Amino acid sequence: MATIRTRKLASGKVSYTAQIRVKREGAQVYQESQTFARKQAAQAWVRKREAELDQPGAIDRANRTGATVKEMIERYMVEMGKARAMGKTKLATLKAISESYLGQVNDQDLNCQVLVEYAVWRMGPEGGGVLPQTAGNDLAHLGAVLSIARPAWGYEVDPNAMGDARKVLRKLGYNMRSRERDRRPTLDELDRLLEYFQSIQDRRPTSINMLKMTAFALFSTRRQEEITRIKWADLDAEGSRVLVRDMKNPGQKIGNDVWCHLPSEALAILQSMPKTVDVIFPYSAESTSASWTRACKFLGIIDLHFHDLRHEGVSRLFEMDWDIPRVASVSGHRDWNSMRRYTHLRGRGDAYANWKWLDIVVKAPVKLGALTLK
Known part of the structure; x- marks a missing residue:
């Protein structure tokens, strides 16, 4: 049942309040009201709402509190x-x-x-x-x-x-797609970062070993979250591969476990870690990210993310004339379109062929803190 009440406002104008009440078995189960400036609008709203509320389940939906x-x-x-x-x-x-x-x-x-x-x-x-x-x-x-x-x-x-x-x-003309990032670290930037991380290790041996984390991310092309989840049980050293658990993928994030090939440099760094706990790199991704950010800020390195090491690693393999399937066996990409976002070539050959830091990183000692060993 619907009623429309007329009310005269202080300004002299008239408003029309339409009210709908629904009763079932003598009990009111729903009511709703709305005010309009024109009577015709109020009448039209009443007809529309009564028709809507007459549909099966409409009253239950209207009474529903909902969620924000x-x-x-x-x-x-x-x-x-x-x-x-x-x-x-x-x-x-x-x-x-x-x-x-x-x-x-x-x-x-x-x-x-x-x-x-x-x-x-x-x-x-x-x-x-x-x-x-x-x-x-x-x-x-x-x-x-x-x-x-x-x-x-x-x-x-x-x-x-x-x-x-x-x-x-x-x-409307808005380009909502993410901008493809093409930032790659230079050898000079990596030299400065690793020198900084080496000095941190000398002063605080039990801190996150960013020397190992940085170099492994570059040569393995692994994301920081993936690195911190790798266990010794996930390593197949003889086959030069590692099982990357829950690899990021738009269609499947949980249970997307993928075997990825480890280039020799990455395998050497990984095997240089102590086998005192189940996880090979027993650090949190958040702490790794914070350490990287602090280092870049201290050194004045602009707009360089830890994830850019993945870009560098993938691009490096293409510069070494690896084909798409071979690069994908390392990076874990499933198609060329997604891999293309990580590929920004600078030339040909391996820029890290005689890189002084690889030997330093592999031989660098690792001391895990008491909290890490728990």
Whole structure:
């Protein structure tokens, strides 16, 4: 049953409040009201809502409290954390989204328009003035949450909202795709970094052995998270290969265990580590990243990430005239399109053929701290 009440405002204008009440077996099970400036608009809304509420299950859906984006994100982080720790970038991005105004939006209200407005807001001064690629990363990480929110937890999420939002943003001229990074360390930068890390080891022998971590990342092309997960049981020294567990892959992150070939330099560094604990490099990825960042800042090395060592390693193998399948056997890439992002050639030959640091790194002593040995 619907009623429309007329109310005269202090300004002299008239407003019309339409109210819908639904009763079942004498008990009111639902009510809703909305105010309009025109009576015709109120009448049209009543007809539309009564037709919608007359559909099977409509009352139950209307009474549903729902969940906010923040609640969905928090549940996602808990559930995903049970299987595997998320990367710090993804974790920080999701937390930032949950604390923004978007975090208060209910699941059933999260549509294409809301997502487009959020992306535009992020690129504006109030949202941080980020690049379109950063806003695109926000949507990508949020999309991972929404992709399982409906089928896994029954949240009322529009399955087409994210895809439609991306299409709209492209039509508006925003390039949301991540910029392909082509940064490679120079030999001079690596010399300075390894000298710095060597001095740290001399002063604090039980600190993270960044000499080994850096050189192994370069020659093995492994990501820092992968390096810190490798166990001695994962090493096939005779076959010059290592089992990389949960290798990063867009379609499969958990249980994606891949055997990767170890170039001789990488194998030598790996075998130089002490066999006192199960993990070969018993350091955390976060601590490794922090050590790298501090070193670059101290040395004045601009815009060089630890992950750029992977770029360097893959590009080096191509410069040595390795073919695509052979390089892929080291890097773990499944196709050329994804490998291409890591390939930025400078010339031909092995720039590290007579690199003084390889012998120094292999022979460098390793002393694990008490906390590491636990």
